[in-house]
Amino acid sequence: MRYRGPSLDELHENYAKRHRIDEAAPIRSTHEVVIDAPAERVWALLANPAGWSAFDPAIHDVRIAGEGDVTVDTRFTWVNGRTSIASRFAVVEPLREITWTGSAMGSRAAHRHVITTREDGTTLLRTEESMAGTLLGLFYNSAKLHTELTRWLGSIKTAAEPRVTAI
Numbered sequence: 001m002r003y004r005g006p007s008l009d010e011l012h013e014n015y016a017k018r019h020r021i022d023e024a025a026p027i028r029s030t031h032e033v034v035i036d037a038p039a040e041r042v043w044a045l046l047a048n049p050a051g052w053s054a055f056d057p058a059i060h061d062v063r064i065a066g067e068g069d070v071t072v073d074t075r076f077t078w079v080n081g082r083t084s085i086a087s088r089f090a091v092v093e094p095l096r097e098i099t100w101t102g103s104a105m106g107s108r109a110a111h112r113h114v115i116t117t118r119e120d121g122t123t124l125l126r127t128e129e130s131m132a133g134t135l136l137g138l139f140y141n142s143a144k145l146h147t148e149l150t151r152w153l154g155s156i157k158t159a160a161e162p163r164v165t166a167i
Contacts, residue, residue, distance in 0.1 A: 005132030008108045012101040016090030017072075019097065021110040021130035026137055029146040032126035033153040037160040039095045039117045042125055045156055046098050046113055049076055055159035056152065070098075107133030107140075123160075125153060 005011065005022050015022055022028075035042055045055065047070045052059040058081050065075040075088045087102035090110070099112040109131045116124040127149050131140070 002134060003132055004134050005108055005130075008101060008103050011108055011110055012088060012090050015130075016099050016101045016110045016112070019091060019099070019112070021112060021128050022132060023130070025130035025132040027131040027140060027142050027145055028129065029142050029149050030126065030128040031146065031149040031153055032124060033157050034118070035123045035125055035157045035160050037123060037162065038121065039115050039123045041160045042115055042123045042156065043095050043098075045159055046115075047092070047094070049078065052078070056155040058151075076100075105133070107131055107136045125156060127153060 003024065003026050005025050006015065011022060045051070049062045049064060049070065050068070052062060060079050061084075062078040063076060064070070070089060070092055072089055072092050075086070077084065077086050079085070083104050085102045085104045087100045089098070089100050091097050091099035091112070095115060095117075097112065097114050099110065101108070101110050103109070109129055111129040112127060114126045116126070118124055129145060129149060131145060
């Protein structure tokens with residue numbers, strides 16, 4: 001409960017930019033989903049934070065600094081539910097990985113998304129996140145994070161997959 005983890009700058013530079021989360025963080029989770037859509041469609045959703053609310057209504061008020069480009073070190077703010085989050089992109093590798101760090105209410109997080117094209121044309125989307133903060137464990141835990149990651153990937157899957165219409 002007292003683990004604070006690395007500073008936000010250290011988490012960003014020495015963890016997220018190196019394709020990893022804080023494995024020592026008390027709150028961690030991973031989840032993956034197979035999406036019946038090409039990696040390009042999955043990437044287009046992830047790399048457009050301003051459009052996240054179109055498939056995940058819990059997310060709103062996304063603001064990207066500068067020209068609004070999703071590039072390494074670009075800062076953005078957003079609200080997830082009732083939590084305002086200040087974030088910064090750490091890895092932006094089109095069709096392969098997008099990772100950001102963020103802070104909210106004294107906590108710090110690293111959130112990775114790894115995209116893998118499968119032989120059958122589907123896409124495997126894997127996410128992992130770590131969170132740390134002095135008192136974070138009093139009101140948040142790995143089970144709650146896992147529920148959020150499952151919901152998040154489910155919303156991406158629904159948005160990316162082609163819709164079948166009944167005749």
